[in-house]
Amino acid sequence: FKERQGAGRLPLRGGDDDRRALDLAISAVLEGWEKDERTGHQALFAVRVRRLRDDLYRLIEREAREPILDRGVPMLFEHSFGPLTLHSASDPGGLPLSVQGVIDRVDMRPAILPDGRRALTALVLDYKAGRLDRYEGYLTHELLRTSFQLPLYAAAVRADPTLQQGGVVIDHVMARYYSLRSGRVSAAALDDPAMIALGAAQAQAPQRNVAEVAYHLWRRLRDGDFRVAPRTCEGCGMEAACRVDAQVVVAG
Numbered sequence: 001f002k003e004r005q006g007a008g009r010l011p012l013r014g015g016d017d018d019r020r021a022l023d024l025a026i027s028a029v030l031e032g033w034e035k036d037e038r039t040g041h042q043a044l045f046a047v048r049v050r051r052l053r054d055d056l057y058r059l060i061e062r063e064a065r066e067p068i069l070d071r072g073v074p075m076l077f078e079h080s081f082g083p084l085t086l087h088s089a090s091d092p093g094g095l096p097l098s099v100q101g102v103i104d105r106v107d108m109r110p111a112i113l114p115d116g117r118r119a120l121t122a123l124v125l126d127y128k129a130g131r132l133d134r135y136e137g138y139l140t141h142e143l144l145r146t147s148f149q150l151p152l153y154a155a156a157v158r159a160d161p162t163l164q165q166g167g168v169v170i171d172h173v174m175a176r177y178y179s180l181r182s183g184r185v186s187a188a189a190l191d192d193p194a195m196i197a198l199g200a201a202q203a204q205a206p207q208r209n210v211a212e213v214a215y216h217l218w219r220r221l222r223d224g225d226f227r228v229a230p231r232t233c234e235g236c237g238m239e240a241a242c243r244v245d246a247q248v249v250v251a252g
Contacts, residue, residue, distance in 0.1 A: 001077050001105070011073050014064025022056055059183040068178070068185055069123040072109035079103045081156040088215040089203035097218045103153050104178075111171070118168045124153045124175035125185065132184060135177035139188035143195070144213045150175040151210035155196040 003021050004010050012018050030049065039045040068074075082100025105125040113119045126149065128135055138147040154175040157163065164170055175190040190196075194205045206212040233239070 001074050005074070005077075011067055012060050012064045014061040018060050018064070019057060022060060023053075026053060026056070055180065055183065059180065062183050068125065068176075069107040069109055069121070072107040072121070072123060074105060075108045076103065076106035079106055081153075081160060084152070084156050084159065086198070086211040086215050088212055088219075089200070089206065090212075091215070091219070094215075094219070095222075097215050099152055099156075099214075101153070101156070103157070106157060113169070113171065118166075119171040120163070120168060121172040122157050122163075122170055122174070124150065124157055124173065124190075125178045126150060126153065126175070127178050127180055129180055132177070132179040132182050132186060135179065136186050136188050139177070139186055139190060143190065144208065144210060148210060148214055150177070150190050151195055152214070154190055155198055155210055158196050159198050 001010070003025065004012065004018070007021075009017065009021075026049075033039065034045075080100070080102050083098035084100065086097040086099060088094065103124060104127045107123040107125065109121045109123075111119045111121060139150070143151060154173045158170060158173045160170075172193075173196060176185040176188075178185045192208070194201070195208055195210055197204070197209060198211055202209040202211045233242075236242070
């Protein structure tokens with residue numbers, strides 16, 4: 001995507017030119033890979049690489065046919081943000097929580113506001129290698145419970161002063177997961193201005209605001225509250241040593 005942007009070839013067309021650019025990008029990543037990384041059996045590694053190429057070919061062809069953001073263009077890639085300083089409206093003098101990270105991709109669509117100002121709608125995309133249904137669950141059930149990544153990313157884009165220059169404002173920010181395996185984005189989207197609001201606006205719905213929830217969770221940890229309160233065991237590698245018994249609750 002960075003090469004396509006530099007060549008003025010975004011949005012993607014899905015033709016031979018895009019395929020050649022993708023082949024060059026894959027070759028650049030794989031150069032020296034066998035010396036620096038574990039690849040396993042050479043024949044199996046070759047199969048995985050071939051499968052990766054096919055998956056990525058399908059991805060760019062699908063994006064050319066069905067843009068992720070209608071009338072939008074991929075604009076930011078591996079975008080670093082932060083430190084993003086989070087305060088709580090209920091603890092204005094407290095030590096702030098600082099968050100920084102790297103966002104995989106941000107697509108943008110220009111618009112003109114009723115008052116004549118230029119504006120951008122931004123779509124944050126977080127690439128995932130796993131199955132899409134797993135991440136759909138994060139968006140529909142786990143936001144601000146066990147999943148903070150997308151709300152923090154969206155809040156960072158909404159507050160980033162470097163993206164709001166020359167009179168341009170970011171008036172709408174959404175976020176989705178993007179499964180590279182399936183070449184599709186999540187059907188569900190984070191599209192909740194109150195959840196990603198920072199500053200005075202975050203006090204309007206503190207239980208549904210990422211800054212408020214993350215800040216108070218962090219304060220509990222700083223105060224020494226490390227009580228085990230599992231909400232999911234997904235991704236945990238400590239099953240053999242865990243003292244928390246998993247229980248199946250049967251409704252009815």
